[in-house]
Amino acid sequence: MKKSLLATALLATTLFVSPAFADGELKIYNFFEYMPQPLLDKFTSETGVKVTMDTYESNEALLASLKAGKLGQYDVAMPGDYMVKIMADQGLLDSFKPEELSNFANIEAEWADVPFDPGRTHSIPYQWGSTAFSVNRDVYKGDIGSLAIIFDPPEELKGRINVLDSQGEVLALGSMYLGIPQCTTDRAQLKALNDMLLKAKPSWASFGSDTAKDVLVSGDAAAGMIYNGFSSKARAEGANIEYAYPKEGAVVWMDNVVLLKDAPNRENALKFMNFLLVPENAAALTNYAAYTAGVKGVEPFLDDAIKNSPENNPPASMKFDFVEACDQETQKLYDAIWLNLKK
Amino acid sequence: MAAAPHASGSLATGWRSLAVPLMLPTWLVIGTFLLVPVVLMGVYSVLTKDFRGGVVWEFSLAAYDQFFVTRGLFGDEPPQIEWTYIAIFWRSIWQAALATLLCLLIGFPTAWFIATRSPRHRALWVFLITVPYWVNLLIRTVSLRFLLRDQGPLNEGLLAIGVIDAPLRIINTDVAVQLGLFYSYLPFMVLPIYAAVERYNFALSEAARDLYAGPWTTLREIVLPVVKPGIVAGCILVFVPSLGAFLAPDLLGGAKTYMIGSLIDEQFRGSMGNWPFGGAVAMILMSLVLLVLLWQARAAGRGRR
Numbered sequence: 001m002k003k004s005l006l007a008t009a010l011l012a013t014t015l016f017v018s019p020a021f022a023d024g025e026l027k028i029y030n031f032f033e034y035m036p037q038p039l040l041d042k043f044t045s046e047t048g049v050k051v052t053m054d055t056y057e058s059n060e061a062l063l064a065s066l067k068a069g070k071l072g073q074y075d076v077a078m079p080g081d082y083m084v085k086i087m088a089d090q091g092l093l094d095s096f097k098p099e100e101l102s103n104f105a106n107i108e109a110e111w112a113d114v115p116f117d118p119g120r121t122h123s124i125p126y127q128w129g130s131t132a133f134s135v136n137r138d139v140y141k142g143d144i145g146s147l148a149i150i151f152d153p154p155e156e157l158k159g160r161i162n163v164l165d166s167q168g169e170v171l172a173l174g175s176m177y178l179g180i181p182q183c184t185t186d187r188a189q190l191k192a193l194n195d196m197l198l199k200a201k202p203s204w205a206s207f208g209s210d211t212a213k214d215v216l217v218s219g220d221a222a223a224g225m226i227y228n229g230f231s232s233k234a235r236a237e238g239a240n241i242e243y244a245y246p247k248e249g250a251v252v253w254m255d256n257v258v259l260l261k262d263a264p265n266r267e268n269a270l271k272f273m274n275f276l277l278v279p280e281n282a283a284a285l286t287n288y289a290a291y292t293a294g295v296k297g298v299e300p301f302l303d304d305a306i307k308n309s310p311e312n313n314p315p316a317s318m319k320f321d322f323v324e325a326c327d328q329e330t331q332k333l334y335d336a337i338w339l340n341l342k343k
Numbered sequence: 344m345a346a347a348p349h350a351s352g353s354l355a356t357g358w359r360s361l362a363v364p365l366m367l368p369t370w371l372v373i374g375t376f377l378l379v380p381v382v383l384m385g386v387y388s389v390l391t392k393d394f395r396g397g398v399v400w401e402f403s404l405a406a407y408d409q410f411f412v413t414r415g416l417f418g419d420e421p422p423q424i425e426w427t428y429i430a431i432f433w434r435s436i437w438q439a440a441l442a443t444l445l446c447l448l449i450g451f452p453t454a455w456f457i458a459t460r461s462p463r464h465r466a467l468w469v470f471l472i473t474v475p476y477w478v479n480l481l482i483r484t485v486s487l488r489f490l491l492r493d494q495g496p497l498n499e500g501l502l503a504i505g506v507i508d509a510p511l512r513i514i515n516t517d518v519a520v521q522l523g524l525f526y527s528y529l530p531f532m533v534l535p536i537y538a539a540v541e542r543y544n545f546a547l548s549e550a551a552r553d554l555y556a557g558p559w560t561t562l563r564e565i566v567l568p569v570v571k572p573g574i575v576a577g578c579i580l581v582f583v584p585s586l587g588a589f590l591a592p593d594l595l596g597g598a599k600t601y602m603i604g605s606l607i608d609e610q611f612r613g614s615m616g617n618w619p620f621g622g623a624v625a626m627i628l629m630s631l632v633l634l635v636l637l638w639q640a641r642a643a644g645r646g647r648r
Binding site: 058060061063064067068086090159165166167168187190191194201204205206207208218219220328331332335336337338340342343 | 427
């Protein structure tokens, strides 16, 4: 009650004092280094909506800060696939009808109905990509077509590997390497995963997600788990690295724009989502982030370097899986394995 | 004539009656920004964990149970003492103690050097000590990372002048973490010792020499007892923040093993999402620090008597 009074008062003040805000505001909560400023400026010039953006460094950090009281301050956020499901299950998302977005039909068919958001009632695609690893070809010239490069590395790479500081991706890739399902409750399989990781750890130099690109460019690491777009950026910055497509499989993920519950500017949030579904805008985003859009008709607007990058063109035979969100009891076991790895 | 003492008495009473309103801002700030968060943390540590962050408002000692007791990976073995977290604490304490010792070994001579310069130069030296600390700790730690890396200036320089044949592997090791802690907190050691040494009356050293005390005896019997409060203060100022540090272990140590700070951080921002446990670890850490401070206060009290 008090809060809404205050909000009304603030809104009244802004409306009264500054005509520039007449078309309202939009508050975005996004990953770090994931949105080109010119695209936001374009949105503002088209709609008159003033945009402010805060950033977070992981899906988990997004969830934590929303649960710690930031819900109601932002209109949209960009969670990954499994986090969309978690946020929806926890009641942190508002829903919309396809009719509310005139460009809804621009979503590519394969992303129009997804398991983490059936029928797309909370989210639209933002960018999608894969997580595998890259190897410095000056240091190691052998075959890199297996996750063994990370989990049972050759002599040249031992002690020079960076691993993402992200439980979901590390444990999913580890499970693929062993050929066991994610979110298993089979004791022998969990024990095997635990033991394999503990055996691999002495070969690793560091854990780091936001530093994953930097350590490959600087040469601190000769191989490292990495997202495909990050790897192509590292290559563009001069590192002689190759992004691997391991035979055991790799992680695929999709970041999405979600409509948050209690969004202070729901209308503007929908305008923004609609804006991001325009092929030209989705392409501008893709040219910056170096991943892939989930929107039809972006190809004419894409830079050749992005369109043809080896990181964005996996072999047809490549097997990809999403990181699964386990239930509470199962998650406890994976938390324990992660703790064992990092203790 | 009798009015004067009365007046001064009323003045004192006047000030005394003002004491409460004058202290109010201090109490408010301490209460709001120190006590409330600590109490909040204590309360959260005895609540039930909600799945993936947050709490359920039901009393539970599960967080403390998790800290001290293990029932195996699958939770069905007979309860045993959980060594995982104790080991993390031990590692952090050991790192912090080593950093404190290093700071003391370098900081004491530095403070001594500064305190024995002429007063004008002293100010300059103290100023020089503090200059690097105008830059944010995060930036300084990242810079240290650049300096120490395999292809960084340190290794390239040593290679160029032929001291080493292969780059020293410093980054992502405990040595790098130690360097980071040492570098972060050195002035906290230098400044209190400097303040103590500055007050030291060097006539005492001369008197000791006149009485045939050697340099060692003078240091042990005369100097150290006088500057001890400064040393103790410096040690506490270095040890306590080192204990909870997580920038240096994460950025310089490669985040391979949890320290107390990163363990707590993970509970709130990482995938574990276990707020009560994060609160419990913080409470246990705070209790340890309080014990150290109490011990120091008692030791200081004894020293005075």
